């Protein structure tokens with residue numbers, strides 16, 4: 236499509252932007268198609284990021300930034316902590332969407348469509364950790380280990396430890412709590428301390444998808460946007476908002492979360508005084524720098540904002556700027572995911588895909 240008029244008429248969507256890096260439906264054999272989703276995980280309440288056996292925050296020594304090799308401590312947000320919350324969030328979202336279509340019957344959910352008798356599919360309940368159904372979109376994306384003789388499912392979503400943007404001593408706080416006597420409302424002796432990160436702490440983070448379908452990308456984006464409670468002791472604190480600040484696709488991963496944090500530290504990223512477009516542009520610039528290290532740079536697509544002359548169709552992602560239009564590709568993808576209804580057609584496709592996936596395995 237070299238003709239500019241034809242190009243304008245082509246509506247930008249997930250398939251036109253990322254179709255080369257998506258599969259039609261999930262398959263047990265995983266290829267090189269990789270999509271990295273870049274996040275800023277913004278802490279919105281005191282949050283305990285620690286392992287169960289220690290009360291202290293997980294910290295790790297890292298360089299201060301890409302340009303400064305001075306060693307400092309950063310708080311680590313372990314991959315397992317991010318994954319556990321998001322896997323559950325996806326399970327809840329799917330269960331609620333399916334329930335809305337049918338309802339529970341004999342420990343099974345029935346997904347139906349009144350207009351089409353064929354669109355009926357029995358769905359099993361699925362719970363972490365010991366009742367994974369091995370038959371739902373969550374199990375097929377996050378992976379599942381069979382308890383019986385069935386084949387295991389390998390995960391196609393990958394998490395890595397995220398590192399705080401700022402050094403540990405800038406973001407940690409120790410909260411001492413006291414016992415209150417219910418009878419006389421007198422404060423007793425100190426019971427102990429909680430070690431937490433403060434609100435407004437930022438964790439740059441990356442979620443990586445391998446050989447996923449359009450529907451799985453949409454489910455992942457919805458999950459990242461809706462998950463909001465992380466860390467230990469979530470009944471008091473742990474609120475987090477995930478901002479999607481970039482998406483890149485290719486036949487490989489472009490950058491790791493530690494590199495992402497060290498680069499953003501150098502760029503003095505501060506989400507309070509930057510617009511989302513400015514943050515996206517910073518992320519795009521960082522990713523372009525890392526193309527020099529990739530094996531197949533010609534196969535990499537970084538979602539960017541495109542400037543075009545004239546007046547094409549206004550999709551809501553178009554901003555006028557002195558006769559030029561700026562089309563925000565990242566916003567286009569995120570909005571398409573947000574606006575996708577989890578209705579019977581969508582649910583039928585993703586559950587049918589899982590069924591075919593399991594049939595291929597056996």
Ligand SMILES: [Zn+2]
Pocket residue numbers: 360361362367368369370371372373374
């Ligand atoms: Zn399942």
